[in-house]
Amino acid sequence: MKLGRREFLASAGATALTASLAGRSAWAQAKEVEVGLLMPLSGLYARFGASARQGAEMAVDKINKEGGIKALGGAKMKLVVLDCGDTAEKAKSAAQRMVAEYPNMVAVSGSYLSTFTLATSEVTERAHLPMLTLSYSDLITDRGFKYIFQTSATAGSQATQALPTVVKIAKSAGGNPKKVAIITDNTAASVASVKPMREHLLKDVGLELVVDETFTPPLADATPLVQKVRSARPDLLFFLPTVISDAKLVLEKMNEFGMGQGRVPTMAFGIAMFEPDMLKSMSPDLLQGMIGSIGSWGSKGHEAIAAELKAKYNEPWVDQNVISTYADYIVIKEALEKAGKADREAVATALHTMDGGPSKYYPGGEIKFDDKGRRVNAGLTIIQWQSGVPVTIYPDNLAVAKPIWSKK
Amino acid sequence: MRLRTVLPLVMLAAAYAVISLLVTNSYYQLMMTLVLVWASFGLAWNLFSGYTGLISFGHAVFFGLGAYFTALGQIYFDLTPWLLIPVAALVGGAAGLLIGALTFRLRSHYFALAMLAYPLAILNVFMWLGYQELTIPMKHKDAVAYMQFTDGRVYTLLAIVMTLAIVILSQAVERSRFGMALIAIKQNEAAAEAAGINTLAWKLRAITLSGAVTGAIGAFYVMVLLVVTPESVFGMLVSAQALTVTMFGGVGTVWGPLIGAAILIPTGQILQAKLGAQFPGIEGVIYGLAIVIVILAAPEGIFWRVRDKMRKRTGGTALAESGAVSIPAAIEPASTSVPRNDGEIILSVRNLSKSFGGLKAVQNVSFDVQRGSILGIIGPNGAGKTTLFNLLNGFQHPDAGEVLLDGRNVFGESPHRLCAAGVGRTFQVMRPFARLSVADNVVIGAYIRAADDAEARAHAADAIARVGLTGAANRIASELTTKELRLMELARALAGAPRLLLLDETLAGLGANEAAEVVTVLRALAKQGITIVIIEHTMHTMVRLVDRFVVLDHGAVLVEDTPQAITRDNRVIEAYLGTKWSAHA
Numbered sequence: 007m008k009l010g011r012r013e014f015l016a017s018a019g020a021t022a023l024t025a026s027l028a029g030r031s032a033w034a035q036a037k038e039v040e041v042g043l044l045m046p047l048s049g050l051y052a053r054f055g056a057s058a059r060q061g062a063e064m065a066v067d068k069i070n071k072e073g074g075i076k077a078l079g080g081a082k083m084k085l086v087v088l089d090c091g092d093t094a095e096k097a098k099s100a101a102q103r104m105v106a107e108y109p110n111m112v113a114v115s116g117s118y119l120s121t122f123t124l125a126t127s128e129v130t131e132r133a134h135l136p137m138l139t140l141s142y143s144d145l146i147t148d149r150g151f152k153y154i155f156q157t158s159a160t161a162g163s164q165a166t167q168a169l170p171t172v173v174k175i176a177k178s179a180g181g182n183p184k185k186v187a188i189i190t191d192n193t194a195a196s197v198a199s200v201k202p203m204r205e206h207l208l209k210d211v212g213l214e215l216v217v218d219e220t221f222t223p224p225l226a227d228a229t230p231l232v233q234k235v236r237s238a239r240p241d242l243l244f245f246l247p248t249v250i251s252d253a254k255l256v257l258e259k260m261n262e263f264g265m266g267q268g269r270v271p272t273m274a275f276g277i278a279m280f281e282p283d284m285l286k287s288m289s290p291d292l293l294q295g296m297i298g299s300i301g302s303w304g305s306k307g308h309e310a311i312a313a314e315l316k317a318k319y320n321e322p323w324v325d326q327n328v329i330s331t332y333a334d335y336i337v338i339k340e341a342l343e344k345a346g347k348a349d350r351e352a353v354a355t356a357l358h359t360m361d362g363g364p365s366k367y368y369p370g371g372e373i374k375f376d377d378k379g380r381r382v383n384a385g386l387t388i389i390q391w392q393s394g395v396p397v398t399i400y401p402d403n404l405a406v407a408k409p410i411w412s413k414k
Numbered sequence: 415m416r417l418r419t420v421l422p423l424v425m426l427a428a429a430y431a432v433i434s435l436l437v438t439n440s441y442y443q444l445m446m447t448l449v450l451v452w453a454s455f456g457l458a459w460n461l462f463s464g465y466t467g468l469i470s471f472g473h474a475v476f477f478g479l480g481a482y483f484t485a486l487g488q489i490y491f492d493l494t495p496w497l498l499i500p501v502a503a504l505v506g507g508a509a510g511l512l513i514g515a516l517t518f519r520l521r522s523h524y525f526a527l528a529m530l531a532y533p534l535a536i537l538n539v540f541m542w543l544g545y546q547e548l549t550i551p552m553k554h555k556d557a558v559a560y561m562q563f564t565d566g567r568v569y570t571l572l573a574i575v576m577t578l579a580i581v582i583l584s585q586a587v588e589r590s591r592f593g594m595a596l597i598a599i600k601q602n603e604a605a606a607e608a609a610g611i612n613t614l615a616w617k618l619r620a621i622t623l624s625g626a627v628t629g630a631i632g633a634f635y636v637m638v639l640l641v642v643t644p645e646s647v648f649g650m651l652v653s654a655q656a657l658t659v660t661m662f663g664g665v666g667t668v669w670g671p672l673i674g675a676a677i678l679i680p681t682g683q684i685l686q687a688k689l690g691a692q693f694p695g696i697e698g699v700i701y702g703l704a705i706v707i708v709i710l711a712a713p714e715g716i717f718w719r720v721r722d723k724m725r726k727r728t729g730g731t732a733l734a735e736s737g738a739v740s741i742p743a744a745i746e747p748a749s750t751s752v753p754r755n756d757g758e759i760i761l762s763v764r765n766l767s768k769s770f771g772g773l774k775a776v777q778n779v780s781f782d783v784q785r786g787s788i789l790g791i792i793g794p795n796g797a798g799k800t801t802l803f804n805l806l807n808g809f810q811h812p813d814a815g816e817v818l819l820d821g822r823n824v825f826g827e828s829p830h831r832l833c834a835a836g837v838g839r840t841f842q843v844m845r846p847f848a849r850l851s852v853a854d855n856v857v858i859g860a861y862i863r864a865a866d867d868a869e870a871r872a873h874a875a876d877a878i879a880r881v882g883l884t885g886a887a888n889r890i891a892s893e894l895t896t897k898e899l900r901l902m903e904l905a906r907a908l909a910g911a912p913r914l915l916l917l918d919e920t921l922a923g924l925g926a927n928e929a930a931e932v933v934t935v936l937r938a939l940a941k942q943g944i945t946i947v948i949i950e951h952t953m954h955t956m957v958r959l960v961d962r963f964v965v966l967d968h969g970a971v972l973v974e975d976t977p978q979a980i981t982r983d984n985r986v987i988e989a990y991l992g993t994k995w996s997a998h999a
Binding site: 094133198 | 441551641
């Protein structure tokens with residue numbers, strides 16, 4: 007098609023007029039809406055970032071296949087993936103680069119580790135860019151920020167929820183834990199988790215601490231630790247290793263002493279003990295029966311996602327990072343529908359005022375954020391290794407399997 | 415001169431400021447700030463490690479203390495960083511003084527390793543205190559009063575001011591007695607001590623200053639990052655960052671850290687930004703390889719490499735011309751007979767002993783030295799000459815005995831105090847400050863008796879003239895011949911106006927003619943009233959130089975006599991050549 011000079015000028019004038027009248031967002035609406043994923047894709051935490059990326063890609067695919075953002079005339083979501091590296095400084099730089107290079111981005115999900123999220127949200131807050139995070143630290147939403155939204159229950163909330171929940175699960179499965187043991191290494195995260203348990207959490211639910219052992223990684227021989235546990239015969243063991251080889255030593259020794267495979271119910275902390283990589287160094291038998299408490303997990307109702315994850319990425323199960331990040335983009339989509347324009351301020355307002363009803367992907371609570379940006383009534387998931395797969399056993403409405411609990 | 419050196423820096427800073435003001439992309443603004451933060455950190459590290467040569471792997475300890483001090487001060491006391499940053503400098507300085515006092519008893523790699531331990535230990539302390547993650551409270555009101563700017567360019571401008579201040583401070587240090595002392599320590603701590611420099615005191619000053627500057631930079635960094643974790647301020651990589659930018663750019667010069675940071679920081683960022691998402695971790699590989707290649711090609715850093723290249727192109731002719739050494743005229747032939755005996759004893763050694771385990775290196779050595787005379791101490795290898803020397807000049811501590819200098823007991827005093835008392839020395843293995851000019855080498859020895867830099871320069875010029883090196887005064891020590899180096903060392907010892915000179919194998923490695931020239935210079939010095947004690951392995955040239963000999967064997971005095979008597983003494987020949995030869999002599 008050839009345009010004459012007159013027609014060309016006319017159309018150019020018309021375009022200019024439309025643009026100047028409708029502003030920038032009009033342009034954006036006709037094209038794509040940029041959403042970010044700022045996760046560790048290199049370094050120590052790359053595995054977790056990779057899972058989050060899978061969740062994000064699947065969610066954005068689904069949204070676009072189903073017609074994009076309807077309130078924006080079917081605009082497609084465009085996922086921008088950025089690596090926040092493995093340190094707080096790299097995360098800050100990456101966030102700065104993101105806000106500088108993608109001025110039209112309307113929301114972002116990130117950045118796995120609380121430390122990274124604290125750093126990146128300092129930047130997104132100043133850029134007025136809404137950020138959704140699965141990180142637990144209470145500090146993230148204690149700073150009075152207006153553009154941060156915490157979808158998991160905070161660490162403080164999880165600590166108080168987890169123990170009563172585990173006792174409840176035990177009772178429902180016919181157990182009745184009274185005496186408990188702790189085996190922990192002395193790394194910062196483990197020490198921080200154990201401290202409130204020792205101080206009051208155990209007492210609050212009527213549990214008696216009979217063995218309390220701390221070791222320095224790497225562990226050379228787990229025999230003395232495991233012998234202490236055996237002679238005290240606790241009803242529940244809290245196990246907080248950081249190094250996988252230490253975990254393996256203790257679990258092998260417990261198995262040898264006839265306490266493995268859930269005969270002494272064992273609860274581990276942290277997502278690392280429930281990653282597919284665990285099966286590379288440990289047999290499923292060793293892990294059998296181990297319980298974990300986590301912010302979210304693939305559960306009942308997520309079967310389609312699990313199937314797609316398996317087909318597309320060959321991942322055996324849906325972990326926290328996949329499902330929680332997946333959910334983030336569904337929430338962002340809802341916020342865009344509510345806002346009616348591809349504008350970060352409008353999306354932030356929509357997130358603050360949204361009332362999306364019961365949560366479908368995050369455990370418990372609603373799709374609604376309080377003043378601090380915390381998801382209202384966010385719950386947690388209890389998972390258990392059963393036949394080589396960590397399955398959700400709590401809450402009941404999400405559980406895909408019954409808990410296994412040794413009745414002795 | 416001041417203006418000439420400061421002006422280019424100010425212009426460079428102004429150019430950087432103009433560029434930073436034109437940058438509107440907030441990410442590039444952050445980069446421009448970070449380049450300066452790491453350049454400043456490199457400069458602060460250089461202020462200590464670059465000049466003293468004591469490699470610190472632990473500067474993160476000062477950085478982190480400054481950072482945490484500023485963060486905690488804001489969180490718990492709501493203080494403004496405008497106040498906290500200067501106080502963080504005091505915190506860093508105090509830490510430097512304390513760490514220096516504890517660690518300076520260690521040397522070279524032992525020191526480096528000990529420094530490595532401080533940040534790693536304190537990192538765990540902050541973990542234990544529960545400060546895994548701190549964030550600076552956001553100020554919606556009074557943002558400027560709390561150094562929280564929405565415009566990233568303000569941080570860049572602040573960083574420019576900070577960097578410029580540190581560069582000017584570094585240059586002031588470099589050009590003063592402070593800097594000369596540090597460079598002397600780097601080139602050779604023993605020589606520096608012998609030249610009258612109180613090395614411990616200067617090193618403490620250097621690490622205190624460096625710690626203070628580092629503390630302030632750490633504090634500023636927190637205001638840029640807004641989040642503090644022990645890893646991000648005390649981590650291994652933080653200390654390494656200072657080393658990397660400085661070693662890459664050039665150690666011991668203010669330009670090194672500036673060049674290093676300007677190249678490495680943006681390169682690392684660009685690699686991470688462009689490749690990080692596609693090939694996670696590849697940026698680390700490329701970055702590491704680039705550093706390896708540059709360090710292989712330019713081991714002392716880019717700055718020195720470029721400077722040496724430029725020197726070679728322009729300075730070739732100048733070197734060739736100034737080779738000649740003029741020997742002072744009016745030298746009379748060596749008198750082989752009369753010792754100048756005016757009876758006055760300047761140095762008296764009584765029953766000096768030193769053992770190393772079971773080995774009696776020096777036992778019951780006694781002798782006197784008359785003012786204005788030349789005493790030669792000779793003996794075969796392993797006779798205990800060098801040990802005796804080290805006892806005399808304070809490098810080793812005697813087990814027993816007395817050393818009287820002008821009747822005052824100086825038994826076991828430290829080298830720099832002996833130097834102040836009028837004892838100068840040279841070394842068997844020459845210890846020139848290789849990168850410095852002859853004049854700069856010598857001036858280090860002059861500070862001991864000079865009130866200011868100008869006076870020290872005058873003393874140095876005088877000393878250089880006395881050994882006949884005036885023509886070579888502006889040459890770099892590494893370009894000198896062995897004989898010239900010997901004379902330069904002599905001048906350095908002379909610059910401190912010693913009454914007594916201890917010379918350790920000054921004639922070693924010289925040809926017959928060269929040795930004769932040096933002997934001429936020494937005799938002239940003796941004539942001017944300087945007492946000389948010289949140890950030598952060989953007797954040959956010494957016979958024409960000294961007034962009296964002390965012959966050592968197995969740590970004890972074998973004979974003490976005039977040269978003529980010594981050469982005929984059977985015991986001496988036996989000690990040198992064995993009994994078989996003494997029969998033929």
